[in-house]
Amino acid sequence: MLVGTTEQVKRIAGREALARSFEDTDRQLAQHRLPQQDDWKECERRLGRGMTHVTLFNYVRKYIHSVVMETSFNDPAVAGFYSHDTRGKRYLVAFNTGFLPEWSIITTDRADLPTKERRGWRTVLLHLLKRKAITFSQVSEIVRTHYGYTPADWNKYWHYHVSDFK
Structure with missing residues (x-):
């Protein structure tokens, strides 16, 4: 009452x-909303060991010789990877230019719904892997090189982190 x-x-x-x-x-x-969306919004945690889009291109170019990077006509802050083969130019993945965080970051609106993604370099590599433009061992080599691990150190680190998935 x-x-x-x-x-x-x-x-x-x-x-x-x-x-x-x-x-x-x-x-x-x-x-x-996305699963664990709050984790996706935490910029500080998701930055990780970032790299520039040019560094990512150089890593990818080492394994995909036919890849080119083009800046978007509509938005100069966005670039994409394309491959050239006998069928012509094929879209692979798009991402922001400049600094790329290690993990993707999303922004949300007032209702906490996702509105925009800033792709991390790992997400870009995952898209290349899904399109079969690059192999898992090549992705592993890029990550290992970026972190500066020796092959022996990387094998220990990698096996520790993927042991639950074997």
Whole structure:
């Protein structure tokens, strides 16, 4: 039972209704959010050991000799990898120019829905792997080289981190 003036009761009821409305909206929007979305938004944690888009291109070019990097006509802050073969130019993946974080970072709107992704260099390599433009061992070699591990150190590090997936 609410006690107070009529105006106070209306104000409290209005706040409670608004809170319920926010909770309902949040429940409805939850299906449109990414799994572990809060982790994707933490810029400091996702920066990792970044690299420039030119460094990434040089690593990739070592393994895909037909790859070219082109800047977008519509947005100069975006570039893409393309490969040339007998069928012509083939799109592989797009990413931001400049500094690339190690892991992708998303930005969200006021409703906490994802609106934009800044791809990390690992995500770019994953897209190349999915398109069969590069092999898993080549991706592993790029990561190892970027981190400066010797092959023996890298093998220990790699086996430790993938042991759960064997």
